[in-house]
Amino acid sequence: KAGVTQTPRYLIKTRGQQVTLSCSPISGHRSVSWYQQTPGQGLQFLFEYFSETQRNKGNFPGRFSGRQFSNSRSEMNVSTLELGDSALYLCASSVSGGSPEAFFGQGTRLTVV
């Protein structure tokens, strides 16, 4: 059974640019949630998608957005990048409803210069 796949693994962008990260959940999982870890900080919740709908959103500026496709793959987009957006972005995949288990990708390490 394939795990959660995040692409790309590493990314370097310039301030002001925008970036799109991708997360393919485990087959059959309909919930995808995204988290940010900046240096010295714990993992902070960005948003969660279930069946193509954003179900919950964390306390991040509007520059952070996401979407989910009909095959449950999810993308997150950050526009007008700032140096402080440099972080590890992790996504989690869950069945949603029933089992509470969550599985993670390896993350995307974004560096903004």
Place this chain on the structure above:
Amino acid sequence: ILNVEQSPQSLHVQEGDSTNFTCSFPSSNFYALHWYRWETAKSPEALFVMTLNGDEKKKGRISATLNTKEGYSYLYIKGSQPEDSATYLCVTRRAGGTSYGKLTFGQGTILTVHP
């Protein structure tokens, strides 16, 4: 307790020592608690998920307990080995509407096991 809090932040032990970590969390609207083991540049690896007060789970040398009434969980490692060195994350889910899909993380406990 408003957030998920883990202690200690880091721990250095000798090979063969037994160790334990603590996770404290808000007990209201509790749904599930997860323990993950996270090595650098890898995906967090699920160790246990617990939902019921009094749950005890065991996997080899690692075990965990859960007290939902008072809002804490313990993770125990018996006879630590160098390969146990990792960050151990405590993660909770809360019940109620859209909160279910949001995972709340502790800061993690960094364990280093010296040969």
